[in-house]
Amino acid sequence: MLLIFNGAPKGGSTWLLQIVTALDVHDRIPEAYQQAGWANSSLDPERVDAFLGEVDLSGGQYFCKQHWWGEAWHRALLGREDVRVLNIIRDLRDVVVSRYFHDMRLGALEQGVPIDAYYWKHRGRARAEKYIECQLFWHGDAGAEQPWLASYERLHADFAGEVRGLFEHIGLAHLGDEAIARAREATDLKNRPSETGEGKFFRKGIVGDWRNHLSDEIVEDLDGLIAETGYASLLERVGSAV
DSSP states (O other), X not given: OEEXXXXXXXXXXXXXXXXXXXXXXXXXXXXXXXXXXXXSOOBOXXXXXXXXXXXXXXXXXXXXXXXXXXXXXXXXXXXXXXXXXXXXXXXXXXXXXXXXXXXXXXXXXXXXXXXXXXXXHSSHHHHHHHHHHHHHHHHSOTTXXXXXXXXXXXXXXXXXXXXXXXXXXXXXXXXXXXXXXHHHHHHOGGGOOSBOSTTOBOOOOOTTGGGGTOOHHHHHXXXXXXXXXXXXXXXXXXXXXX
């Protein structure tokens, strides 16, 4: 089986990946199919067909981290018995804050640029629009087949319950509560340094941290985007706390 830990950037998909890979029961994508330049195990989009045709997924267990959406072949993956696409949803306001610090860390944003300027004059608002676009691609049609969807907020509030559902979906339920406890210990953001493991970087991921950073004007604009795009209906349907 291939587990695809998918999601919009800074939405929490790396956390999902770390929860499962902490159990050491899945392998990285073989080097021949690896996306060049990625620290995570990531499948080269140009090598997807080759990987699925040449690698025995009935006998092997593989994982990859991706940010895929927008093309028909992405949705076609949902129809394969040997593939599981796993997504996660997070408060859009916290996504904007996380992306702000991420862009600054990578040098895509000059140090010291205020978050208001980032949102209105740089890439902040466009990043929010892309996040909504991604989630609507995968989950906007209530009648279509969709990836398994975790909640970033529920992982914080009820880690064991949310991970138990994840393990059931990917065939790891038999590992029991001990495996959930091991995953919690390995991925507890309070215990992690800023740089660690695959993907290299974790902030503390505090739910609601947007209150410490976003102005009322930005929050109001994000509320408008959520309403105008139909994203509010998706949030209501999936039972998101955000």
